[in-house]
Amino acid sequence: MALKGNLRDFSTTQLLNLINLARKTGTLTIDAKRERSRLCFKEGRLIYATSDDDGGHLAMMLQRSGKLTEEQARAIQSRTDIKSDKELGLLLMNAGYVSQDDIVRSVQSYILNSVYPLFTWVDGKFRFEASVLPFEDRITIPINLENVIMEGSRRMQEWEHLLDYLPDLDIALRFVERPSVRMRDINMSVEEWRVVSFINPRNTVRQIAQYNNMSEFQIRKIVYALLQAGLVELTRPAGVKPAPGAPGKAPVTMRPPAVKRGVVERLISFFQQRS
Amino acid sequence: MQTVKIVVTGPFSAGKTQFIQSISEIDVVATERKISRAEERVKDQTTVAMDFGRISVADDLVLYLFGTPGQRRFDFMWEILAEGMLGFVVLLDSVKPETFREARSILDTFRAYAPVPYVVAANKQDLEDAWAPEDLRIALRIPSEIKVLPCVATDRENVQQVLLELLFSVLEIMDAEG
Known part of the structure; x- marks a missing residue:
């Protein structure tokens, strides 16, 4: 079953909540105006995320977390003999540049920093492809979505506050x-x-x-x-638009109809005979 | 003569008229008008007052199906239609997530009108891009005790099954209330 739509109608928070609760495995792609993000999940846990802007390579992740210099990262990325992030990780650990913990933290930080901005996206097409996972050469870190959703929601509130201001x-x-x-x-x-x-x-x-x-x-x-x-x-006052459309009249509570059980049973029997 | 009323509601273009047409023994008394708003021109006509279908169960028992107008500007009709209903079906367009929020709002409104049993029918399940019923349950925050049923409104058997499930829910509630 496809899971397609637009963030205008179904927010990032709702999407992640759905993936978490349904324990889904697959890749969620979100296309906004100028950006594309990909989030990968395994049994409802976030394992990888990247955006088209940066390619999501380990060298770049380590550079962002200050474990490699810009020159080192560029030199590594230009090497063609390193086939995968996993291979690169082992190479750097063996050479004593980074520890395993450095790699895990850097990848985790990169994943989270790729995901949090999505909570503020209000427009963008999304598509969830079940069972599609990231390339095998990438390092994945399982992250519980509950915490991501909570932090994302907090940032969303901050965003809304800024938007109001x-x-x-x-x-x-x-x-x-x-x-x-x-x-x-x-x-x-x-x-x-x-x-x-x-x-x-x-x-x-x-x-x-x-x-x-x-x-x-x-x-x-x-x-x-x-x-x-x-x-x-x-330099000029910020004009705040009025909230759209006043809510309609309050619904009136009515009594349920007085229908006897026998009537319902007759209806059921009728439909069962017709089936 | 005993009459029983079931209401079929849901967002614009969810398939309510088709749902009733598939099961009604009479030609549905549809009150449709040509669409005037450009953004709603996904179909030629829309229901502006209500759809009305009838199923004769026996000489002394008739089931009426009422379809609500999907467009918000006709929501003054909802309260009138909801009066005295046995239960209601919330029909969703499973391929249009842009209508889910509206569907949730309609559901809440009808729940407030009358605390009667209801089921959610995920229509257009025969289409490739249809969201699965279990995903729709999460998306619309439908409680676990409420049935979210796959549905193809053009299929009479399918529509009949949705109505049966609603009637089973009515019985369950009657049993629970003693």
């Missing part, structure tokens, strides 16, 4: 003339500095995100922090 990305930022905090007490991350460098009434928040190759979640989080710190302000 900053519903429109097509607005600009400007520095406040008299900040209420002392500038020297503020510590900003590299990402925040990158955003700050683009703050100008001519640049919309969306454009700043594009210049810095940031997701909507990332830019909203940073702008939220800057607004909260009182460093910047929106």
Whole structure:
């Protein structure tokens, strides 16, 4: 049986919940506007995840977790004699570059970081293919979906909060003339500095995100922090759209009909005879 | 003359009219109109008031099937149709996940109208992209004690089986209540 649809109608949380409860084995592919993610499951547990952007190779995972440098990762990926991630893992362990624990943690972290952003996706076609599993050369780590769903839902709430706070990305930022905090007490991350460098009434928040190759979640989080710190302000008020359609009238509770058991039995007997 | 009423409800284009047509002994009194909204033009006509089918069980017993209009703007009819029903069938379009949320909402509304037994029929199971009934149960958060039945509304036997399962559920509840 196919499991196809769109995240507009069936969210990532609902999908993962379904896969968990039905203990499904297979691969879930989600296609959004510019991204494609693949999640693999075995008996309801997440075992692998990747997106088309990065290919999901072990060298890249170890680089992201700081176990390999960019040069080392690039050198490894350019080697053609290493056939699989499993082979590469053994090679690196034998050479003393990483431990088994480093590999497990890096792969797990990569999988989770590939999955969590999906909770904020509100549009994208999905398809679950039963019994299709990742290539054998990939390292898989079984992860309980309950915890993933809980953390994903928490991030979703955070996302919704950010969305409420900053519903429109097509607005600009400007520095406040008299900040209420002392500038020297503020510590900003590299990402925040990158955003700050683009703050100008001519640049919309969306454009700043594009210049810095940031997701909507990332830019909203940073702008939220800057607004909260009182460093910047929106150049025009964010218009929040009213909630769609007022709910209909409340349903009325009625009494069930007074039908005798004998009537129901006659109906059953009638249909059974016709079958 | 004893009359018994069963309501067939579900989202737009779930197959309610077809469901009743497959089993009714009379031509279904369908109150259909041409679709006017572009987004709903997946079929030529839709039910705007109700569908009405009849099954004569005996000289003194008749079963009426009422199909609700699927479009939300006709939901004022639901309450009228729900009055006095023995139970209801929630028909799902198993190949249209975009209608599942609406189906859940309709189910909740009818549950609030009358605490009568109901079954969920997963229609269009003959199509390749149909979601399996057990997946639909999870997707729509249908409790384990409620039956989620595979269904092909064009198949009379199949429709009959859905109605039978609903009647069994009615009996079970009667037994439970003593």
